[in-house]
Amino acid sequence: MTTDSLDTLDTPAALIDRSRMLRNIARMQQRMDALGVRFRPHVKTAKCIEVARAQREAGARGITVSTLKEAEQFFATGFTDILYAVGIAPSKLPRALALRRAGCDLKLLVDHPDAARAIAAFGQAQGERFEVWIEVDTDGHRSGIRPEDDALLEIAHLLHDNGMQIGGVMTHAGSSYELNAFDALVALAEQERAGCVRAAQRLRDANLPCAGVSIGSTPTALCAQHLEGVTEVRAGVYVFFDLVMRNVGVCETSEIALSVLTTVIGHQSEKGWAIVDAGWMAMSRDRGTAKQAHDYGYGQVCALDGTPLDGYVMIGANQEHGIVAPARPVGEGDSASGEPGVATDNIATRLPIGTKLRIVPNHACATGAQFPEYHALSDDGAISVWSRFHGW
Amino acid sequence: MTTDSLDTLDTPAALIDRSRMLRNIARMQQRMDALGVRFRPHVKTAKCIEVARAQREAGARGITVSTLKEAEQFFATGFTDILYAVGIAPSKLPRALALRRAGCDLKLLVDHPDAARAIAAFGQAQGERFEVWIEVDTDGHRSGIRPEDDALLEIAHLLHDNGMQIGGVMTHAGSSYELNAFDALVALAEQERAGCVRAAQRLRDANLPCAGVSIGSTPTALCAQHLEGVTEVRAGVYVFFDLVMRNVGVCETSEIALSVLTTVIGHQSEKGWAIVDAGWMAMSRDRGTAKQAHDYGYGQVCALDGTPLDGYVMIGANQEHGIVAPARPVGEGDSASGEPGVATDNIATRLPIGTKLRIVPNHACATGAQFPEYHALSDDGAISVWSRFHGW
Numbered sequence: 001m002t003t004d005s006l007d008t009l010d011t012p013a014a015l016i017d018r019s020r021m022l023r024n025i026a027r028m029q030q031r032m033d034a035l036g037v038r039f040r041p042h043v044k045t046a047k048c049i050e051v052a053r054a055q056r057e058a059g060a061r062g063i064t065v066s067t068l069k070e071a072e073q074f075f076a077t078g079f080t081d082i083l084y085a086v087g088i089a090p091s092k093l094p095r096a097l098a099l100r101r102a103g104c105d106l107k108l109l110v111d112h113p114d115a116a117r118a119i120a121a122f123g124q125a126q127g128e129r130f131e132v133w134i135e136v137d138t139d140g141h142r143s144g145i146r147p148e149d150d151a152l153l154e155i156a157h158l159l160h161d162n163g164m165q166i167g168g169v170m171t172h173a174g175s176s177y178e179l180n181a182f183d184a185l186v187a188l189a190e191q192e193r194a195g196c197v198r199a200a201q202r203l204r205d206a207n208l209p210c211a212g213v214s215i216g217s218t219p220t221a222l223c224a225q226h227l228e229g230v231t232e233v234r235a236g237v238y239v240f241f242d243l244v245m246r247n248v249g250v251c252e253t254s255e256i257a258l259s260v261l262t263t264v265i266g267h268q269s270e271k272g273w274a275i276v277d278a279g280w281m282a283m284s285r286d287r288g289t290a291k292q293a294h295d296y297g298y299g300q301v302c303a304l305d306g307t308p309l310d311g312y313v314m315i316g317a318n319q320e321h322g323i324v325a326p327a328r329p330v331g332e333g334d335s336a337s338g339e340p341g342v343a344t345d346n347i348a349t350r351l352p353i354g355t356k357l358r359i360v361p362n363h364a365c366a367t368g369a370q371f372p373e374y375h376a377l378s379d380d381g382a383i384s385v386w387s388r389f390h391g392w
Numbered sequence: 393m394t395t396d397s398l399d400t401l402d403t404p405a406a407l408i409d410r411s412r413m414l415r416n417i418a419r420m421q422q423r424m425d426a427l428g429v430r431f432r433p434h435v436k437t438a439k440c441i442e443v444a445r446a447q448r449e450a451g452a453r454g455i456t457v458s459t460l461k462e463a464e465q466f467f468a469t470g471f472t473d474i475l476y477a478v479g480i481a482p483s484k485l486p487r488a489l490a491l492r493r494a495g496c497d498l499k500l501l502v503d504h505p506d507a508a509r510a511i512a513a514f515g516q517a518q519g520e521r522f523e524v525w526i527e528v529d530t531d532g533h534r535s536g537i538r539p540e541d542d543a544l545l546e547i548a549h550l551l552h553d554n555g556m557q558i559g560g561v562m563t564h565a566g567s568s569y570e571l572n573a574f575d576a577l578v579a580l581a582e583q584e585r586a587g588c589v590r591a592a593q594r595l596r597d598a599n600l601p602c603a604g605v606s607i608g609s610t611p612t613a614l615c616a617q618h619l620e621g622v623t624e625v626r627a628g629v630y631v632f633f634d635l636v637m638r639n640v641g642v643c644e645t646s647e648i649a650l651s652v653l654t655t656v657i658g659h660q661s662e663k664g665w666a667i668v669d670a671g672w673m674a675m676s677r678d679r680g681t682a683k684q685a686h687d688y689g690y691g692q693v694c695a696l697d698g699t700p701l702d703g704y705v706m707i708g709a710n711q712e713h714g715i716v717a718p719a720r721p722v723g724e725g726d727s728a729s730g731e732p733g734v735a736t737d738n739i740a741t742r743l744p745i746g747t748k749l750r751i752v753p754n755h756a757c758a759t760g761a762q763f764p765e766y767h768a769l770s771d772d773g774a775i776s777v778w779s780r781f782h783g784w
């Protein structure tokens with residue numbers, strides 16, 4: 001806890017609306033419970049112990065991480081069931097071994113025969129039976145082996161026949177971020193589910209073990225109609241949500257739990273600009289809404305109490321300067337046509353020097369990463385400082 | 393020093409080529425010496441004591457910072473002459489006062505009468521004669537008062553008549569980043585110089601003190617033909633340079649001193665992709681070259697020894713995954729036509745699992761900010777760990 005209030009907090013600061021966060025956590029967990037699957041949140045979004053504890057208290061089982069540093073930090077505070085959901089570089093195996101030797105139930109990921117060989121060789125040399133999951137590509141957006149690819153069985157045999165434990169198959173339909181229609185999201189969720197279940201079936205048909213079937217992204221997790229054959233779901237950004245997710249269609253702006261507190265430090269009145277002390281160092285350089293139906297620039301401007309100032313976005317950002325203004329009336333990826341008209345001639349009187357604003361970000365994972373800590377705001381105005389990991 | 397070598401360093405890591413950095417520092421300092429001005433480097437780029445010490449040893453006098461945390465951290469290690477080059481929010485004045493009371497020669501910046509009033513009122517109440525510089529707008533890209541604006545004299549009087557010290561006028565022609573022709577850069581540098589000198593003259597004509605005339609951006613500093621009337625120049629990114637600066641035309645790729653060390657963790661061979669363990673969390677989301685003549689995606693791919701792999705860039709990035717591939721042959725902002733043809737069918741043999749690569753970034757300030765420390769590489773292969781600040 002700090003004695004600060006929103007009025008006195010130094011800016012820029014990363015604010016978490018605690019009630020919104022808890023509602024987002026409950027919504028996802030209830031959905032996973034209803035679909036009959038375990039939920040393993042991806043803690044890369046917040047990299048914050050307090051956030052992960054709230055997810056666990058709501059019913060999450062295990063966590064997903066994107067770096068070994070996350071695994072180490074979360075393990076040190078009592079999280080043991082950890083899936084490292086990035087294909088492991090062979091040079092990182094000693095660090096993974098140290099975690100397992102310390103008692104961490106760390107699961108590795110692989111999508112390449114050479115990496116499987118390296119894991120098996122290192123595991124045999126060290127006498128460690130690594131638990132390894134195989135990454136499946138169900139939408140072509142990044143990594144993984146396609147369910148029908150011969151390499152799937154090759155990798156599984158390289159692991160199994162050399163004494164490693166196959167934990168299961170996992171996939172991430174990250175292309176869901178590019179969609180914005182419910183029917184398309186439902187279809188992609190089914191493609192993600194069916195592809196991963198198919199990969200598991202191929203392993204089982206070859207008498208290889210495959211207990212786990214892990215899928216997930218925030219949009220597909222929230223749109224899947226059934227999850228037959230799936231054992232667990234992973235999602236990360238749902239805990240805060242953000243403007244990209246709002247444009248995808250899986251949350252409202254009023255559900256976004258992360259914002260950046262900032263102070264007006266100047267104006268260019270004839271341009272309708274207010275200059276604020278949150279630039280890209282605070283917001284991140286993420287322009288994820290640039291190619292979506294509604295371009296929010298570097299973020300939606302809100303009053304100190306979180307109420308959106310309709311039509312005002314951060315139109316530009318330098319390192320420690322943000323330019324707040326009415327959305328450009330015309331522009332690539334911009335759909336400001338839906339916004340009410342905004343007067344531009346009164347910026348200095350509407351937002352005088354010293355005004356505190358909140359900027360809702362495009363991408364919560366990227367914006368959060370710019371800060372060493374969050375300031376978590378309760379409904380009663382109390383503020384807690386929650387630290388966040390940085391680096392690898 | 394660490395016992396690591398490039399081969400054994402954990403990835404991703406932020407590498408500084410120490411020789412290149414020292415050459416960049418020497419080049420700028422020699423130029424400033426020849427032009428007869430003091431040089432006050434902007435330490436926001438590296439936020440690193442060792443880098444600032446190298447700049448000071450080469451002849452820099454004073455530093456420029458973008459946050460009060462930088463001022464505090466650099467002051468704690470012996471830097472006393474510090475210009476905080478972002479218009480101060482009135483709520484930050486107690487923190488600035490604490491620095492001055494501790495002996496820091498902190499100079500504040502203002503471009504608005506209301507902020508000047510707040511400084512004067514706080515200074516008078518605390519018995520502190522703040523040194524304040526006035527920000528001048530010489531290219532319309534962000535903050536500042538235009539040289540001919542009545543507000544310039546209003547601000548100066550608010551400060552001077554209420555007992556504050558006017559340190560001088562300063563400007564930053566940040567629109568130089570949008571240029572790529574030498575003649576245009578020369579013209580903008582002259583515009584920056586002349587506008588700032590004109591603002592100083594207006595103050596002096598009104599019998600107001602204005603000893604300092606501070607200008608600068610990396611491109612204009614490197615292209616200015618003379619600096620008559622200027623007392624000091626500021627620049628930041630020149631210390632590392634980056635691909636944006638290469639496109640602006642003020643450095644070669646071979647002069648860029650910052651890169652991200654990464655490891656190949658997978659392939660999608662039919663697409664010609666190698667997947668690496670540096671995503672946007674390592675590179676940052678900065679796509680500064682997207683609108684320039686040569687679009688490098690998220691960065692230029694180089695071999696472990698720093699040799700560019702011509703035509704290979706990071707075409708996409710997720711949080712901890714980068715996609716390395718031949719540059720898209722056609723695309724918005726892409727000028728890959730100048731590149732030699734690149735075979736796409738041998739990515740897995742050319743860049744096998746475990747291959748270490750270096751990625752040269754678009755924007756050194758943004759990429760550096762993603763890391764808690766740099767690994768500074770000497771010509772003899774020794775690696776030193778230099779920490780870097782984070783947060784505000």
